[in-house]
Amino acid sequence: MDRGEIAIEAQLTADKGFYDVPTRIFIYGTSDRTRRLELEERLKADKLLKATQLKQTRAESDAQRTMGLKSGRSSAGLGTTNGLVEPEPQPEVSLEQLAQGSETVQFRNGEDFVNSIAMDEDKLSQMPMAEQPKSLSATLLPYQLQGLAWLTAKENPTFPAPGSPDTVQLWKRDAQGRFVNVGSRFAVKEAPRLASGGILADDMGLGKTLQVISLILGGGPGQTLIVAPVSVMSNWEQQIERHVLPQQAPKVLIYHGAARQSVGKSLKDYDVVITSYGTLSSEATSGNMFKVKWRRVVLDEGHTIRNAKTRVAVAACALEAQSRWVLTGTPIINNVKDLHSLVKFLRLTGGIEQSEVFNAVIARPLGYGDKNGELLLQALMQDLCLRRKKDMKFVDLKLPPKTEYVHRISFWPDEQRKYDALMDEAKGALEEFQKRSKTGQKGRFQSVLERLLRLRQVCNHWTLCRERVEDLLRFLEEKGAVVLNEKNRALLQQALQLAIESQEECPVCIDDLKSPVITYCKHTFCRVCIAKVIEVQHKCPMCRAELSEDKLVEPAPELSATQEEQELDTETKSSKTEALLKILQATLKNQGSKVIIFSQWTSFLTVIQKQLDEAGYVYTRIDGSMNPQKRDAAIHALDKDPSTRIMLASLAVCSVGLNLVSADTVVLADSWWAPAIEDQAVDRVHRLGQTRPTTVWRLVMEGSVEERVLNIQSEKRELVTKAFQEKQEKGKKTKETRMADVLKLLA
Structure with a gap:
C-alpha cells in the first residue's frame, strides 16, 4: 500500500458489535498485465486472496479492456494552398428533398439514465399542488404548481417514523429509533441534520426559473442569492420584472463586473442578488457574498460545478445558506460522478457527501452493473431530485413537434484526399504512440490529438486546419521547460488550445479542464488544481520542474470575427458550407422561419459569416468574445427584427440559459463530445413559448470521424461510463480513458 501498488476499501455490512465490525474488503490493483501477474503471486503467497478469486477478476478486467484498431502510417499532409475544385452549381432544392436525403432520428428517447432513477410519470402526475401565488401576475400551469409544492416541502424535510421502511436523504429509523444511513451504514442515536433544498431537473423550457421565483415570493423572509452564467443573469431580472406584481416585486441587484465594488x-x-459563476469564483471564500447568511442559494445551470475540486465548486459549497438549490436540465453530463459535487453542495450528511464513500457505494457498483448501487442512487434521486419531461402527458405543454435529421454529406474529391491523408497520419501517430509510450517520450500523444482535431476540423472546412502547427509538434517533443519569451508563449497557447479542444483531463483532479493553464514545462492543468500544487511543493507534478505562478500561461483571448477573417480563407466554400447554404435557402422560403447555426469553433462561424454576406443574408452572432450587452443586442435583433433571420452561435456560449424561441430551425454544424451540450442548445429553441414545429439538422460528413462521434454520444446518453475499476496512477487512468475514445474514432 505504501508503494501505491494496491488500494483497499472497506464497507460495513452489518451493525458493529462490541468486539467486532462486520466488514467487506475490496482490493484494487494495477491494469498492467505484467505487473498484475507479479502482484497476484504476492497476494497468493501472503494468503490475502485465493487463486480462483484472482482468476475471476482477471477475466472481468480483460473483457473490459478488449478493443481493436486498424493502423496505418503515412507522411502525407495538408498543403497551404487551396487546391479545392468546387463542383458545378446545383439547382435549388426544397426542404422536402433535403429531408428525403437525410436520416430522421430521435436522439433522446425518454429512456435516459436520469429517467430510470427518477420518480415515474404516474407518481409525478399525482403530486400535490400549491396554491397560485397571489403576488405573481403569471398563472402557473398545474405541473408548475406541483413543482412549487415540492420545492416548499424540500425546504422543510422531516424524518420518517421509527420502524418505517421509508428513507429521507438515505436516512431511515430502525425499530430502536436509531438513525441509520442505508448508503454508508453510519448509525447514530441523535437526529442528524437534514439538507434543506434539492435538485430541480425539469427538462429545459419547462419554467424552472418561474417556479423558483414563486418559491422566493412565498418562502418567507430572507435573501436569495442566484448564481447563473453571465448570459442569463439579465434573464432572471427580466423574469422577476415581467411576472411579479409591481407592488410585490422584490428588490433585485445584479452583482457583477467592476460596478459591484x-x-x-x-x-x-x-x-x-444575482451573480455569475466567475464573480463567485473570484471572491473565493472571503468576498462580500460570503459575509451574508442567505435564506437560500440557487445555482442556475448547476451542472457547472460538477467537478467538486474546481475553484467555483469549492466557493459554492462554502456559501452559508439555510436552503440550497440546483437548477439543471442535465444533472448528468458525462457520468454519475457528476452528481457527487451537487450532493456535496446540498450538504447531505451520513458520508455520501464524501467522494470516497460516494464512489464506493454508488459510482463503482454502477460501473460493475451492481443493482445495489442503482437502488441507492434511485432512493437518493427520488428524494432530492424532481424531473419532469416535456413529453409527459400530464405536463401537457402542447409543444409543436420536433423533427431531427442527420444530414450526411459526401466529401468533394480533393477534400476526401486531404481527409484520407490526415486519417493515415493519425493512425500512424497512434500506432507509434502505442509502440513507444512505455519509453516516456514527450509529445507523442499530443501528436495523436492534434491530428484527430485536424480531422474533425477538415470535416467543416479545410482552412480551419491550414496551419498544421508542425512547429508546435516539434516544440512539444523537445524535452524540458522553455523560456517564456513571446514566441514560446504563443506556442504554449496553441498547445493549450489543442488540449482544450481535444477535451483533455487535468492530471490532478482527473476531470475536464476548468480555467485551464499550461506550464512552461508544457503540461496542462486546471488553474485551481495547479495553484494548490504550487502552494504545497512548488514543483510540476508531471516532471518535477520548479514551478511558480509566473510560469503559468493562460489561453489566448478569443478572436473576434474580424480578426479571424484576416487569418482564414473565408472566400472558398466547402461541401459542408454548401450543404448548409442549401438548408438555409430552403428554410427561409417559409414565411417567418428563423435559423440558429451552432458550431463549437468560432473560426467556422466566421467562414459561414463571410458566405452569408456574399449571399445577402441578414444575420446576428453570439460568441465568447462579446460582452453581455452585445449578446443581449444580438438576441434582441433575432427576436424583434423581421429581417434578421439567422443567428450564428458558439455552442459553448449558447447552450445554456437563453430563450431562442423566435427561431424554429437548428443547424448543428459539428458534433460536441458531450451530447447534453447539444441537447441544451436544441432546447433553447424547442421549449415553452415555441409556437412553430421545430426542425433540427445535424451535419455529418459521410464515413468520417463525425459519424463515430455520434456513436460516442449515444453511449454517453445511455451513461455507458468509461469506468476503469482498477487502481492506477492518475496519469495512466487519464491517458487510458482518452485512449478509449481515440481508438473508437480512428478504428
Whole structure:
C-alpha cells in the first residue's frame, strides 16, 4: 500500500458489535498485465486472496479492456494552398428533398439514465399542488404548481417514523429509533441534520426559473442569492420584472463586473442578488457574498460545478445558506460522478457527501452493473431530485413537434484526399504512440490529438486546419521547460488550445479542464488544481520542474470575427458550407422561419459569416468574445427584427440559459463530445413559448470521424461510463480513458 501498488476499501455490512465490525474488503490493483501477474503471486503467497478469486477478476478486467484498431502510417499532409475544385452549381432544392436525403432520428428517447432513477410519470402526475401565488401576475400551469409544492416541502424535510421502511436523504429509523444511513451504514442515536433544498431537473423550457421565483415570493423572509452564467443573469431580472406584481416585486441587484465594488457592502439591502459563476469564483471564500447568511442559494445551470475540486465548486459549497438549490436540465453530463459535487453542495450528511464513500457505494457498483448501487442512487434521486419531461402527458405543454435529421454529406474529391491523408497520419501517430509510450517520450500523444482535431476540423472546412502547427509538434517533443519569451508563449497557447479542444483531463483532479493553464514545462492543468500544487511543493507534478505562478500561461483571448477573417480563407466554400447554404435557402422560403447555426469553433462561424454576406443574408452572432450587452443586442435583433433571420452561435456560449424561441430551425454544424451540450442548445429553441414545429439538422460528413462521434454520444446518453475499476496512477487512468475514445474514432 505504501508503494501505491494496491488500494483497499472497506464497507460495513452489518451493525458493529462490541468486539467486532462486520466488514467487506475490496482490493484494487494495477491494469498492467505484467505487473498484475507479479502482484497476484504476492497476494497468493501472503494468503490475502485465493487463486480462483484472482482468476475471476482477471477475466472481468480483460473483457473490459478488449478493443481493436486498424493502423496505418503515412507522411502525407495538408498543403497551404487551396487546391479545392468546387463542383458545378446545383439547382435549388426544397426542404422536402433535403429531408428525403437525410436520416430522421430521435436522439433522446425518454429512456435516459436520469429517467430510470427518477420518480415515474404516474407518481409525478399525482403530486400535490400549491396554491397560485397571489403576488405573481403569471398563472402557473398545474405541473408548475406541483413543482412549487415540492420545492416548499424540500425546504422543510422531516424524518420518517421509527420502524418505517421509508428513507429521507438515505436516512431511515430502525425499530430502536436509531438513525441509520442505508448508503454508508453510519448509525447514530441523535437526529442528524437534514439538507434543506434539492435538485430541480425539469427538462429545459419547462419554467424552472418561474417556479423558483414563486418559491422566493412565498418562502418567507430572507435573501436569495442566484448564481447563473453571465448570459442569463439579465434573464432572471427580466423574469422577476415581467411576472411579479409591481407592488410585490422584490428588490433585485445584479452583482457583477467592476460596478459591484460600490455596492458590495450593501448586499443585505436587497431581496434577490444575482451573480455569475466567475464573480463567485473570484471572491473565493472571503468576498462580500460570503459575509451574508442567505435564506437560500440557487445555482442556475448547476451542472457547472460538477467537478467538486474546481475553484467555483469549492466557493459554492462554502456559501452559508439555510436552503440550497440546483437548477439543471442535465444533472448528468458525462457520468454519475457528476452528481457527487451537487450532493456535496446540498450538504447531505451520513458520508455520501464524501467522494470516497460516494464512489464506493454508488459510482463503482454502477460501473460493475451492481443493482445495489442503482437502488441507492434511485432512493437518493427520488428524494432530492424532481424531473419532469416535456413529453409527459400530464405536463401537457402542447409543444409543436420536433423533427431531427442527420444530414450526411459526401466529401468533394480533393477534400476526401486531404481527409484520407490526415486519417493515415493519425493512425500512424497512434500506432507509434502505442509502440513507444512505455519509453516516456514527450509529445507523442499530443501528436495523436492534434491530428484527430485536424480531422474533425477538415470535416467543416479545410482552412480551419491550414496551419498544421508542425512547429508546435516539434516544440512539444523537445524535452524540458522553455523560456517564456513571446514566441514560446504563443506556442504554449496553441498547445493549450489543442488540449482544450481535444477535451483533455487535468492530471490532478482527473476531470475536464476548468480555467485551464499550461506550464512552461508544457503540461496542462486546471488553474485551481495547479495553484494548490504550487502552494504545497512548488514543483510540476508531471516532471518535477520548479514551478511558480509566473510560469503559468493562460489561453489566448478569443478572436473576434474580424480578426479571424484576416487569418482564414473565408472566400472558398466547402461541401459542408454548401450543404448548409442549401438548408438555409430552403428554410427561409417559409414565411417567418428563423435559423440558429451552432458550431463549437468560432473560426467556422466566421467562414459561414463571410458566405452569408456574399449571399445577402441578414444575420446576428453570439460568441465568447462579446460582452453581455452585445449578446443581449444580438438576441434582441433575432427576436424583434423581421429581417434578421439567422443567428450564428458558439455552442459553448449558447447552450445554456437563453430563450431562442423566435427561431424554429437548428443547424448543428459539428458534433460536441458531450451530447447534453447539444441537447441544451436544441432546447433553447424547442421549449415553452415555441409556437412553430421545430426542425433540427445535424451535419455529418459521410464515413468520417463525425459519424463515430455520434456513436460516442449515444453511449454517453445511455451513461455507458468509461469506468476503469482498477487502481492506477492518475496519469495512466487519464491517458487510458482518452485512449478509449481515440481508438473508437480512428478504428
